[in-house]
Amino acid sequence: MEAGLSPDEQATVHRLLRIRSSAAQIIGAVLAAVSGALTSAGVRGQPGFQLVDLIAFFAYVPVTVVVGSAFFTRRVKRATVWLDEQRDPTPDEQRDALGLAGHISAGSMLGWVGAAIVWSALTAYDHSAGTTVRVALSILLGGLTACGLTYLLVEWTLRPVTAQALAGHVPEVSDVPGTRTKLVLSWAVGADVFLLMIGLTYVGRPASDPPRAAAIWFICATGLVAGSLILYAVTRSLVTPLADLRRAVRRVQHGDIDVQLTVNDSSELGLLQAGFNQMVDGLRERAILQDLFGRHVGEDVARQALERGDVVLGGQRREVAVVFVDVIGSTVLAQSRSAQDVVTVLNRFFSAVVRVVEAEGGWVNKFEGDGALCVFGAPVASADYAARALRAARVLRRELLSLSATNPELDAGIGVSAGAAIAGNIGAEHRFEYTVIGTPVNEAARLTDEAKRRLGRVLASEEAVSRAGAEATQWHVSGELRLRGLDEPVLAYEPGPAAAVRQSPDL
Numbered sequence: 001m002e003a004g005l006s007p008d009e010q011a012t013v014h015r016l017l018r019i020r021s022s023a024a025q026i027i028g029a030v031l032a033a034v035s036g037a038l039t040s041a042g043v044r045g046q047p048g049f050q051l052v053d054l055i056a057f058f059a060y061v062p063v064t065v066v067v068g069s070a071f072f073t074r075r076v077k078r079a080t081v082w083l084d085e086q087r088d089p090t091p092d093e094q095r096d097a098l099g100l101a102g103h104i105s106a107g108s109m110l111g112w113v114g115a116a117i118v119w120s121a122l123t124a125y126d127h128s129a130g131t132t133v134r135v136a137l138s139i140l141l142g143g144l145t146a147c148g149l150t151y152l153l154v155e156w157t158l159r160p161v162t163a164q165a166l167a168g169h170v171p172e173v174s175d176v177p178g179t180r181t182k183l184v185l186s187w188a189v190g191a192d193v194f195l196l197m198i199g200l201t202y203v204g205r206p207a208s209d210p211p212r213a214a215a216i217w218f219i220c221a222t223g224l225v226a227g228s229l230i231l232y233a234v235t236r237s238l239v240t241p242l243a244d245l246r247r248a249v250r251r252v253q254h255g256d257i258d259v260q261l262t263v264n265d266s267s268e269l270g271l272l273q274a275g276f277n278q279m280v281d282g283l284r285e286r287a288i289l290q291d292l293f294g295r296h297v298g299e300d301v302a303r304q305a306l307e308r309g310d311v312v313l314g315g316q317r318r319e320v321a322v323v324f325v326d327v328i329g330s331t332v333l334a335q336s337r338s339a340q341d342v343v344t345v346l347n348r349f350f351s352a353v354v355r356v357v358e359a360e361g362g363w364v365n366k367f368e369g370d371g372a373l374c375v376f377g378a379p380v381a382s383a384d385y386a387a388r389a390l391r392a393a394r395v396l397r398r399e400l401l402s403l404s405a406t407n408p409e410l411d412a413g414i415g416v417s418a419g420a421a422i423a424g425n426i427g428a429e430h431r432f433e434y435t436v437i438g439t440p441v442n443e444a445a446r447l448t449d450e451a452k453r454r455l456g457r458v459l460a461s462e463e464a465v466s467r468a469g470a471e472a473t474q475w476h477v478s479g480e481l482r483l484r485g486l487d488e489p490v491l492a493y494e495p496g497p498a499a500a501v502r503q504s505p506d507l
Helices: 007-040 051-084 091-098 100-124 129-157 159-165 179-200 213-253 268-297 299-308 330-336 339-359 385-404 439-451 462-466 469-474
Strands: 314-327 363-368 371-376 412-428 431-437 458-461 475-481 490-495
Touching (some): 007 100, 007 159, 051 091, 051 100, 051 159, 091 100, 091 159, 100 129, 129 159, 314 339, 314 385, 314 431, 330 339, 363 431, 385 412, 385 458, 385 490, 412 439, 412 462, 431 439, 439 490, 458 462, 469 475
Parallel strands (some): 412 458
Antiparallel strands (some): 314 371, 412 431
16 A cells, blocks of 8 residues: 555644544534523523432433444544555555544434433423423434534544545445535525524413523524534535646646646545546546557657548559668677677667657657668658658768767668658558558668668669759769669669768758
8 A cells, every 4th residue: 555644644633633522522412502591591490400400310321432432543543544554545444444433423423312312311201291392302403403513513523534545455345425415405404494493482381481582592593603613614615626637627727737636535526536546547547558659650650540540551653762771791790799788889879860760750660670660751741851851861871971970880871762652551450550661661771781882882873863862963873773672773873972961951
């Protein structure tokens, strides 16, 4: 599990649970006493707090405190044992942790029900049914308030524990009260209780002896203040996660996907937080896959596939230029150097190839052992594809000469050709690649083999030079060659000795 709560943090949570749940019970007791006093005020023959009530109070309260404290401690320990052991909770332990607020609240309500039964029995012994009902309901109203406040306070206090319980897995279905229940509960505690208190002032009263106006107005004012505070607390507990979610969404909208929400609510808000985290995880995974995809097939091919949304086998005839680059003496290099040194040297070589080709708007179609096939004019069409390819070949030769200063064994032949080729997705439905096939590819590969025997190490076909526009002035005829696999001889060109190298103006 992720970094859990420290022993000090756990002790703080336990302390706050006791303080806040005790405060809720005290508030309920005060409300019950006030309710009883106000609803009975002015009724002739109304019993006061008698000796039997005092005896019952000092007998009942200690028992409920002891039993309630034992219940509280047992429940909290059972629900958080996995925190003490620094491990992920089991499904049952997670369910206990998420339901702890409800269990504590329900346990506290049992004590109030018991008190209502005890004092109703004492009252019914020598008083009217109306008086007995009023006493019982006053106690139950206090208990309802205490229970509701206990749930709201305990649920908020347990947010750090809830976050740890939900760190590994967020259940799709939970028995924990949801947002609707919390709102209904807050309304019941903040409004219904006080409305019932007003109704109680009429229970057991003769029609000729109505409740005092001061008592009614006091109950109304108390309900207004208490209800506002409770609703504020509840809405704050709902709005805070939503505000965090909104800020996180805004960060994602601005391209920041390194964001993670703490899932600290077991209701629908928790599912929303967890869903957001899963969505961002998916975005991160997609970004990684897109980056890897782009590295494997080239940025232009990847963008084209993503924009289309589907990839199908097939191709089309395109006018392209092809640059083929192949290392000279790679076998000797592999035999004379360690594997790590060979990989390091080849990576420097391929880095130079990629940098130069991409600077001219080309695309490295594939690495073939110690060689590279580079394409200009596909998948993105370019009017000056031949000029770009020839310029890239000249620049690459210069880069390789610079590399040979620190890596004398690194040398390569470069061949350039142009013409019509088939470009498209070739392979099987479950495994294919975007590539080009045709005469320009074969011709560039054969020119590369021939270039390895030339001092200049670079040869281009007449077709490539004739399509290059102004770039053609930087090349001169090297001679007519018969290349393996081709029926007709090819007029080959080499870069001029003083050819200046400039990138295309739109790059």
